[in-house]
Amino acid sequence: MAAVEKLRVVIADDHILLRHGIKKILAQNNNLEIAGEFSNGNELLIHLKEDEPDLLILDISMPPINGIDLTGKIKRMYPALKILILTMHTNKQFFYRALSVGADGYLVKSDSDNELLKAIKKISAGRTYISPLLTDDFTEDALNAYRDHKTNPFKGLTTREHQILGLVVEGYTSKAMAKKLNLSPRTVDHHRSSLLRKFNMRNSVDLVKYAIRNGHVEIK
Secondary structure, eight states: OOOOOOEEEEEEOSOHHHHHHHHHHHTTOTTEEEEEEESSHHHHHHHHHHOOOSEEEEESSOSSSOHHHHHHHHHHHOTTOEEEEEESOOOHHHHHHHHHTTOSEEEETTSOHHHHHHHHHHHHTTOOEEOTTTGGGOOHHHHHHHHSTTTOGGGGOOHHHHHHHHHHHTTOOHHHHHHHHTOOHHHHHHHHHHHHHHHTOSSHHHHHHHHHHTTOOOOO
């Protein structure tokens, strides 16, 4: 009988003790193989250019690029790579942001060891995993709708539009945005107008309300 091909897993978290703990849990399953561990996003991106694993366990709060932005970047480069977000954050806004950029699962660090293994099994089978701490508020249909570009305008934004939207939410004027991003005020106004069209909003006040209500937050 042919041997079962192992699922290759990479761990990215800046806390070494947590990485050791995850590896210990994964060692309980003979079908899982640790293909690498990294403490920051830059190291991870360099590794992925040379060796793409099957699944990535990724922390949100990790230097120099946070896990949410990193997930979006990785999914654009390696769409087949499954990503499980592992975080301390139970705030719905973090969850929505993670799903909107393509995360396949969202696990909270206070969840049990068994939940980690369940999460890996579920997303490796092509399904979405949500921590039990959050599942009461969501259904599979709702998740699919959120990922659908037609009902999720956040997913269609460019990197620059994400930046502009974040600054709009923070209350920056066009002049202040231009200075911060080293752009001309006219260019900033062009992006702001584009955002209003994409979200079908009449003004910036409505846009800010929508962005906050639907979880568009900057992860510091």
